[in-house]
Amino acid sequence: MERTPVEEFDAVLVGGGIMSATLGILLAELEPDWRIAVLERLPGSGQESSNAWNNAGTGHAGLCEFNYTPRRPDGSVDVSRAVEIGAQFSASLIFWSRLAARGAIGSPQDFIRAVPHLGFGRGADGVAHLRGRFEALRGHPLFAGTEFSDDPTVLAGWLPLMFGGRPTGEPVAVTRSPRGTDVDFGVLTRRLLSALEAQGGVVRLRHEVTSLSRTGGFWEVGVRDLGTRVPRRLRAPYVFVGAGGGTLPLLQRAGVPEVRRYGAFPISGQFLRTSRPDLVAAHRAKVYGHADPGAPTISVPHLDHRTVDGQEYLMFGPFAAFSPRFLRTGRRTDLVRSVRPGNVPVLAASARDNRSLIAYLVREIAATSRARLAALRRFVPAAEPGDWELVSAGQRVQVLKMSGDPGRQRGAMVGFGTEVVTSAGGSLAALLGASPGASTAASTMVGVLAASFPDRMAGWAPQLDGLAPSTDSPAPLDPAELAARTDEARRVLGLDRADGASGKESA
């Protein structure tokens, strides 16, 4: 039988989510003559994890999340990760603002809005952690304007739904940053991919990548056209796999040696959601709490104001749930099919070494609606079950791999960070893991460029520093310069118009 003809590209990007969309634009900016193709299996782009309803829409900038500021054994707070994530989110803001300023991605208000970010400390320990976090970040330019209060009157003014009429007794405190954002990463993905097409890129929907093989210094990409059922072949010297939960299975099928020992375990997220206008109006904020003592960091609850398709909502969660699929639209057999002789040891070690996480997941999966309501009432004491519906969000595929010194290896979940895997001299790069996710897409994709094209980075650096300044750049910006460029980006994106500044005194 005659084989289908091969189409030639300079770069093929697998998956039409926020990551491929971001990388596609960066490559098109740096190498305008390159032929770039994005292949997406669904009928629309940005429909899996990047879809607004499949994530929490938080522009993670380290402003309020306890899990980025762990306490040291002496009780002091390590804020280095929050500062790093703040700088990474700045890179995203600068990247989006550069495109918005020249009209390439439409009106920014369609995908990003100012929503204050607040940290919520409960109990003496939680309050001490929050105060330590606030003190350690005070004075950093990216965290300017953050306020701290444990005064019930101030808290009721900031967060009427949470603190108006809250029973007294438990110590509580809140930090409040006016620099927070709510992002619709689905709309943003589609805008970025349209901009890529306008720059000559090719975006093919309903095109599922079924195989990757390396021949003669090129990658051959096998594709099933789900519309016509015709198999297609593309060839390119460079492939990026940004297929979300589909990444590991595709790399396994391709026999990529770097992931031979990796396993994967999917965890779904669920949220309680309301659109009752008086509730939504009483909570224009994203409030992040902390995990209960002994609980894993993924159990961090948050109550978020969201705007999706012009409609306002509140979302509370996440609650962990289980589905064996690796994508929301994946197959029930995904988990079973991911088990290979090479990754059985890591699966066994992960089950052995993550007992508290597994116990937490079992508890969550068995949780009743009454338990979910009790969790919500820690934030919204007067919450009524009839006002809130349970909705499913996206799948997080936690990647499992061995870590630690030889001889004392443990099975570890890396899904709470992001890992860039490269193979064949950097000619193939792939993104595994989920957190902090879409917010850091610009700097994560600059990292992919550095891992894939180390010899070109010096030549690309001046342009990249303008587009998405990276903390890994040979000449990184100092915090004041970065904050000045972030402020300019916020202005272009219209984020300072309704930044929620309260005018209240800092404690």
Ligand SMILES: Cc1cc2nc3c(=O)[nH]c(=O)nc-3n(C[C@H](O)[C@H](O)[C@H](O)COP(=O)(O)OP(=O)(O)OC[C@H]3O[C@@H](n4cnc5c(N)ncnc54)[C@H](O)[C@@H]3O)c2cc1C
């Ligand atoms: C519950 C939850 C809450 C989250 N909250 C936040 C948050 O508040 N803020 C934040 O910044 N991040 C958040 N994230 C993380 C964020 O959603 C992800 O990091 C981000 O969307 C990942 O983008 P992606 O492009 O890698 O993957 P995706 O958006 O999943 O895109 C991958 C695409 O690849 C396609 N694909 C898969 N296999 C193939 C194939 N073989 N051929 C062709 N196409 C294929 C899929 O259909 C999909 O469209 C959250 C995630 C979850 C699950």
